[in-house]
Amino acid sequence: MLVRRAVAALLVVVGLLTLGYVSISSYIAEQLVYEAPKPIVSTPANLGLHFASVIVPSRDDHISLKGWFIPGILPDGQLTTDRMIIVVHGTRTNRESPGDHLLQLTGELARHGLGVLSFDMRGMGESPPAPLSMGNLEQRDVLGAVDFLRMGTLPFPELGRPRFIGGLGISMGAATLLLAAAREPAIQAVVSDSAYADAAPLLEREIPKRAVPIVGRIPGAFAPSALTMARVLYGVDLFDARPVGSIARIAPRPLLLIHGAADDYVPVNNFQQLAAAATSPATSRVTTWLVPKTRHAQAFKNTGPVYVARVTAFFDAALRSAGSGA
Amino acid sequence: MKLPRALQPLVALIALAFVLIALATLARSVSAGAGFLVERQVVLLVWLAGLVLAGAIFTWIARRSWRRNDSPSSLWLMTVTVLALASPLALMLLQHPAH
Numbered sequence: 001m002l003v004r005r006a007v008a009a010l011l012v013v014v015g016l017l018t019l020g021y022v023s024i025s026s027y028i029a030e031q032l033v034y035e036a037p038k039p040i041v042s043t044p045a046n047l048g049l050h051f052a053s054v055i056v057p058s059r060d061d062h063i064s065l066k067g068w069f070i071p072g073i074l075p076d077g078q079l080t081t082d083r084m085i086i087v088v089h090g091t092r093t094n095r096e097s098p099g100d101h102l103l104q105l106t107g108e109l110a111r112h113g114l115g116v117l118s119f120d121m122r123g124m125g126e127s128p129p130a131p132l133s134m135g136n137l138e139q140r141d142v143l144g145a146v147d148f149l150r151m152g153t154l155p156f157p158e159l160g161r162p163r164f165i166g167g168l169g170i171s172m173g174a175a176t177l178l179l180a181a182a183r184e185p186a187i188q189a190v191v192s193d194s195a196y197a198d199a200a201p202l203l204e205r206e207i208p209k210r211a212v213p214i215v216g217r218i219p220g221a222f223a224p225s226a227l228t229m230a231r232v233l234y235g236v237d238l239f240d241a242r243p244v245g246s247i248a249r250i251a252p253r254p255l256l257l258i259h260g261a262a263d264d265y266v267p268v269n270n271f272q273q274l275a276a277a278a279t280s281p282a283t284s285r286v287t288t289w290l291v292p293k294t295r296h297a298q299a300f301k302n303t304g305p306v307y308v309a310r311v312t313a314f315f316d317a318a319l320r321s322a323g324s325g326a
Numbered sequence: 327m328k329l330p331r332a333l334q335p336l337v338a339l340i341a342l343a344f345v346l347i348a349l350a351t352l353a354r355s356v357s358a359g360a361g362f363l364v365e366r367q368v369v370l371l372v373w374l375a376g377l378v379l380a381g382a383i384f385t386w387i388a389r390r391s392w393r394r395n396d397s398p399s400s401l402w403l404m405t406v407t408v409l410a411l412a413s414p415l416a417l418m419l420l421q422h423p424a425h
Contacts (some may be wrong), residue, residue: 007404008392014412019381023374023413030370034362129362225418233350233369 008163014079022229024215026221028054029229031212033131033236040096040248046068046105052155056119057146065117065141066126068095069155070110081154083158083319084162085109086187087118090171090194090297091132094125100170104130104307112312117145121176134175134199134241142167142180148185164188164319167299168311169195171297175243178274180251182246189318191249191311192299193258196266197244197273203227206265244277254281254318256311258296260302285321287314332400335388337405342380349376 043278044051051070058065070248071079087106093119096103115116121138122130131137144297147152149162169177174195181187182207196202207227208220218226230236247255255278259271289310291299300307357365391419392404 004396004401004404005406007401011388011404011408011411014408014415015381015384018411018415019377021418023377025418026370026373026377030366034366123362130368131362221419225414228418230346233354233373235354235365 001103005291006085009185014284021222021225024224026229026233028212028218028222028226029233031116031211031236032207032214032226032238033133033230034123034129035092035132037120037126037129038092038094040094040120040125041098042096042103044068044107047103049073049107049110054119054148054155055118056117056141056145056152057147058140059147060143061137062138063122063130063141063144063276065119065122065144066095067263068106070116070118070158071159072110072113072115074113079159079198080113081115081156081159081162083113083117083164083166083315084149085315086142086149086167086175086177087116088142088167088169088173089118089121089124090173091129091134091144092105094120096125097170101301102170105168106299108308109168109312112308114166114312116143119145121173124247126245127210128317131230131236133236134203134238135172136199136237136241138172138176139179139183142169142177142187143184146180146184150186165181166190166315166318169193171195175199178243178247178250179241182243182249183320185253187253189254189256191256191258191313191314192274192300194260194266195243195257195262195270195274197242197270197277202266203238205314211321231237247278248280248284250278250284251281251286252285254285254287254314256287256289257305258289258291258310258316260293260296260299261290262294263296265296327349331391331395332397332403334391336403336410337385338387339407339410342384346373346376348378352355 049070054067054069055235056065056067072083074080089095106118109116120127121141123132148151149165165185166179168191174192178192181190207223208218210219227238235260257275274289294302350373353369357368
């Protein structure tokens with residue numbers, strides 16, 4: 001009789017604990033998959049650039065992403081869209097991304113004669129609300145940008161369609177770009193700044209540092225279950241974003257990997273893993289740049305003209321090799 | 327074929343888990359057209375309400391089964407039910423999310 005009562009009591013306690021644990025995890029998952037977008041304050045007009053606002057449909061799920069189409073400026077002042085760079089911002093920011101001076105970088109590329117298509121990824125900036133997935137779903141946005149450049153109705157029609165499409169991404173944008181470039185050969189050269197090799201260890205470490213309303217700081221014990229609940233409730237697989245698993249497929253296209261040596265958000269071992277995987281094919285053309293004393297996604301902010309010179313030289317060389325059929 | 331009474335709580339637990347997941351998936355499909363902001367709240371509400379309802383149904387089934395059966399096999403099956411109920415908790419707490 002005593003044993004029966006003990007088992008019954010255990011059933012009640014375990015039942016209540018499981019119910020509470022799953023309920024709290026579900027709530028945390030709901031908070032994790034979305035964050036209110038940050039408003040855009042400046043536009044390319046603030047930098048004195050010609051541009052047009054565009055809507056870029058994502059590939060497969062056709063989400064209407066808001067973006068800027070900025071023609072490059074040739075030395076004689078003429079506009080050009082011959083070479084277009086798809087610029088991809090990081091997580092929880094937008095195409096302006098003041099934290100890493102992305103709009104300024106965009107302006108520098110345009111002044112070097114490189115046209116830019118920058119856009120807000122799904123769920124961020126002025127694009128429609130959507131779940132955040134660390135690049136897993138967002139790669140469709142980059143692929144949509146490629147489709148837009150190749151087949152969409154472009155502004156400045158007198159300038160024609162681009163002959164060369166490259167990509168530049170920062171942080172999660174870089175990881176997303178790597179995932180997309182591995183699938184899409186039309187992206188002819190890639191600059192990846194501060195990408196993670198695998199989202200899982202990053203999430204594992206970062207989620208307990210975050211706070212959500214009501215619960216406050218997320219207890220570590222809820223991190224794995226919240227991520228599982230995100231998959232069960234919203235179909236968002238936050239663990240499936242692994243650029244390290246597909247980066248080798250970018251070869252033989254040129255790839256420039258940039259990372260801050262003092263990055264404590266995406267540690268340098270991510271850069272090393274990506275570089276090792278990217279250089280594994282015999283045909284790979286990988287350039288690496290580990291920027292000294294630089295924290296996460298701050299390479300352009302810290303090095304300014306050096307960064308611009310390296311990136312534009314990389315794209316110039318990539319264009320030459322693309323032109324020669326290499 | 328009638329299900330042995332002592333087995334009912336365990337079967338109910340498994341069935342309720344499947345129904346809950348199916349319900350959440352259905353809620354996601356139905357509310358997707360209204361945009362993600364609506365979808366995420368609808369799915370959470372349906373899921374939490376479903377959890378509470380499932381908890382009540384399971385309690386009722388377990389109590390009924392327990393009161394009408396005091397055989398040793400029922401004790402073992404109830405122990406198995408406790409373990410099954412605790413397994414998500416144990417798996418989540420012990421597993422490394424990267425694997």
